[in-house]
Amino acid sequence: MESGFHGSDLDSSLKCKLEESGMANTHAIMEKAVNWFRSRSIFVVAYGTGCGAIEMPPTFTSRYDAERMGVVGVATPRQADLIILSGYLAYKTLRRVIRTYEQMQRPKYVITLGSCPINGGMYWDSYNTIKKLDDYIPVDVYVTGCMPRPESVIEGFVLLQERIKNGEKAGWQKYDENLKFYKDNQKRVLGGHIDPSYETDWYNLENGGVA
């Protein structure tokens, strides 16, 4: 489990073995290859948190067809690499989104649609929506617009694929590194009512944090 949190892209044990045998170069090549495969196959769990849910069907069906780039919808967060948060998030939704995000297996990415997760958008003075999503969970690609057209959603996918291919530092790594920041923000806005995580006991982090 430890390796899950601070691991690089390949299992650290494998990396050690390769380095011992003087094959660190092989490791780099393998990582590159794996990154390429990761960018070519993205399983999406589409969480229809807002208006953007209406542009998800066109994106995934025959007119725009995201599947030709290897972007496929799956039903459960367990199997997904990417979660699409399509629009503003109410506090009630944010609780579920955090839960869903934590159920996903690393590496995992987040794409948000619309202006609302960036800065409140049209609902900036609403008492029930959050304004800055990246205070609570890390976001890899923002697709702007109200609503973003399916073309721009696809462009968001392409941007994400390039970032994965280049092996850039992704949101989930930031989340693992700055866990306290994100958890504090979540606690501040959601009060004490956050579900305990699937894998870690966030409230006893000093005791090792293993649930």
Added chain:
Amino acid sequence: MIDLSSKLEKLSLELVEKNAHLYKVTVKLENLESILLSFLNEFGYITLDSINCRDDLEEGLFTITYCLQTEKRDHVVMVQTSIDRENATLPSMHTLWPQAEIMEREMHEMFGVDFPTHPSLIDFALEYWEHMPPMRRDFDTLEFVNSMNPFRDQRGDNLDVKVEMKKRREEKKAAKLKAEQEAAAKLAAQEQQNPDSEAQNNE
């Protein structure tokens, strides 16, 4: 409609015609239950379309509107009543119309209106809400948002437009004033210089 109007006159109520499909009756709170009952059973208004609540903060009242329709659904009658804002309490209508249960649940959450006979006053849309019921007019959503959520920089939306406009006008005014003063000072300086130049010219 004349039919309903005459029936209501017997109850000493006036039916106001708003347009061809919309009528309004204003009733007192103590008569509300009996009048709604007679609307349902005697006048044939078997459908409750919605219950609307309006917060009249200045008068200290909530104005509640029951929108009723007959079987034909070709017009709407608004039965309107007012309740006190403090300790707002209404009789629950879920026994007359089952759909009232959910509408009253929402009103309880959004305005804090109490329904003593309601079977399920649970959460509707909000979760763990600890503040004032949000649809009350004295709930300041802007202040609430600013206290809960930091905005990204460079966004001025979370500011009050009126205050900002006033500020901007004042800034403009001040700038204008400053410009005038500067111009006056310049003029004065020029005037100060001019005598010299004139003097030079004279020389």
Added chain:
Amino acid sequence: MIFQIILLIMLAYVVGFIYFGLYRNILARIQGRYGPTIYQSFYDSIKLFSKKNTVNYGWMFYLGPIIMATGAVLTLILVPVFSDSDFLRSATSQGNLFVLLYLMVLGPLGNALAVGTGGNPFGVMGVVRGLTRLIGLELPFYIAVVGLIIAANSSDIVHIIDMQKTGGLNIINHPLLFIAAMISMVGFFGESPFDIPGAPQEVYSGPRTEFSGKFLALLMSQGSLFAFAKLVLIIDLFLGGADSLWMLVLKTLAIFVTIIFIGVVYGRYKVEQAVDFLMKIPTLIALLGLARVIWFG
């Protein structure tokens, strides 16, 4: 023999995945879009193998996919791939049709064990649905196979293939049995209208709900191996096997595309409806076929 088994598994892996890619492409074309590349399933499986797992439900959970994969591999090595050459015939002489029929049930049972430890209600529901459906699916298929065994007077697949060389293909001699077996096959391939266990609109991914990363990749590989094994079994039983690689591809593809075309135009039955349907129509067809075999040869 070990070399041949490894070669066979690799062949099945590649062919299975390419068929799955083809399946997604054909589906896409029917739906009016381009669809992914034909190698998409490779990408998917490699990516899934490279994912990290942070869920752990104990050793039973790990065992489930392995039992399933074992079932698939055993099925594969017991099915003769080519009709007249001994190449890739691996362990065919060791088993017969009865063992195969048993192995086809092994997968779902292994899955049930693993999902049970996962404790996900949707997974458990999916497994229960899967096992219920299995009862319906197996009945017509078993009857069809028994019919063939009676007709060939042997439970050895090689013998059944040889019979077809002289006496004509089974699809012509016993069309009723073929139809019944094909209807079951649609279900075994998880196509509509029998895709009940993993119905996303009802139980998320069903039995697969808790499986992620490597487990899911293993399940996918197992699925493609098993799909290939089932296709080969069908062509061995009804289409007289294949004497060359081209024949193998042609015949399996024909069966596969037929199954896709059936699946694409139908919705999904409910569990009871599916069992009800399978117990009535395909079973009746299979029984008629069996009666024909018994009384008219």
Added chain:
Amino acid sequence: MSDLKNTIKIFHGPQHPGITGNMSVELDLLGETIKRAQTHVGYLHRGFEKLVERRTVVQAFTIVCRICVPEPDPNEENFARAVENLTGLEISEKAKYIRTMILEMQRLATQFLWMGGQAGSIGLGLIPQWSVCDRDYMLDLFEELTGGRVYHMYAFPGGVRRDIPDGFLDKLSDLMNYYEKRITVYNNTFFDNTIFKSRAIGVGVVNADEALKNGYVGQTLRACGIKRDVRRDMPYLKYDQLEFDIPTRTEGDVYARALVRRDEMLQSIRILRQIIKQMPKDGEILQKIPKHRKFKLPADDTYVQTESARGAMSYYMAGDGSEKIRRMQVRGPSLVHAYTLLEKLLVDSQLADVAMTMNSLGICPPEIER
């Protein structure tokens, strides 16, 4: 309640492929039979009514279309008509025709989206792929007409925001011909599909008396034999001069609702063809209204209803003599369906029927909780 002893509790949603938007249904299951269902909404609550209170009429106009995401236009129409009722604005003949046209276009687009959802809920993946694409052609026309693909912000109080472009009506006419052809294709693949019939007939049966009394609207009402349509009963815009039928069925189940929707699509095509013929060549499209900061609503209230694609959608609006709206309350068509009706229909039905029933009732969470 003793039945609930051995049940397991699962949540159908909010992240679930078989849910119509961001909401959840809490189910108590005994095997696969549902013993108790409870709807939970609020995942999309934005407090629209509060936002509108803080905005002037023009500012509020831009956000009301977001109230119901799959069909924004009935919201705009309701808002515009409520403001017109309050202030006494009259709209021109041409604006009336354009508004009727955009409402019918939206109805068609929504029904195509519904068809995808309904077919997807029984695992017929082919139909969503086709119908969402067909809907997209309508969205292209919307884009040409209004500038927006999904949200149009078009029906402004006092008329519409801009004139129809050249050649638009021809394109619309072509699209109607195309849609008519497509509907026969959907007839063969979806509405006459054996499996859809076997799944949908006899599921989610609504009782006619109860439907009238409990305030069910739209297809739910019409599928149990009650001919109620706001377009006919309380005609607005140009609906009193257009010819159309109100399709009804008597069975009251999911299949009847699907067929009623299909027949309504054909009626929408019929209405649109009449509009294309009757559309006035020229005329004012937007009445001169005062400057928006001085556009004041009188201290009065009104109640308007529009027939959306899923039933009657009502707005209550009250002004207080200032430029801001005192109160606007939305009664979406599916408010009662999602609670009173769904919770009742799901009891003793199967888990497999949940998605199908929800789709056929036209439940749309953003309009339930705003």
